[in-house]
Amino acid sequence: xxxxxxxxxxxxxxxxxxxxxxxxxxxxxxxxxxxxxxxxxxxxxxxxxxxxxxxxxxxxxxxxxxxxxxxxxxxxxxxxxxxxxxxxxxxxxxxxxxxxxxxxxxxxxxxxxxxxxxxxxxxxxxxxxx
Numbered sequence: 001x002x003x004x005x006x007x008x009x010x011x012x013x014x015x016x017x018x019x020x021x022x023x024x025x026x027x028x029x030x031x032x033x034x035x036x037x038x039x040x041x042x043x044x045x046x047x048x049x050x051x052x053x054x055x056x057x058x059x060x061x062x063x064x065x066x067x068x069x070x071x072x073x074x075x076x077x078x079x080x081x082x083x084x085x086x087x088x089x090x091x092x093x094x095x096x097x098x099x100x101x102x103x104x105x106x107x108x109x110x111x112x113x114x115x116x117x118x119x120x121x122x123x124x125x126x127x128x129x130x
Contacts, residue, residue: 001063003030003047004037009064010073012051022049046080054089057081 001009004019007028013019022028023037028049030039041047045060057080064076107115 001041002037003028003035003039003041006041006060006063007047007049009067010058010077011067011070012049012056012058022051027051052089053092054081054085 004016004023007013007019008016013022019028020037023035023039026034028035028047030041030045030047032046032048035047041060041063043060043062047058047060049056059078059080060076061078062076068076
């Protein structure tokens with residue numbers, strides 16, 4: 001089966017056109033070699049591809065006849081991606097929430113005062129010492 005059809009069948013990409021574009025940009029490798037969309041895959045092949053800031057590593061276990069349901073995907077592939085990669089993605093999501101939301105513009109005078117006062121807060125114990 002072609003690599004573009006396989007990645008589409010096991011639901012890593014929504015359309016075959018998206019897989020084809022990823023192959024053309026050299027984001028997909030099979031057994032360490034850059035793959036064209038027409039590259040044939042066989043059981044025990046290792047596929048590495050970059051999607052959503054994660055380098056996914058999967059092993060082909062079997063070849064599906066056509067696109068399979070989400071519950072049946074594990075029959076056809078094994079996910080060998082390290083767990084720390086997913087933890088790194090979670091940290092990226094949390095760090096984006098730390099900064100101001102898009103479209104809120106420049107900080108107002110009240111926002112600036114809150115930011116300046118954030119690090120200068122004193123605890124009751126410190127007031128007693130002074």
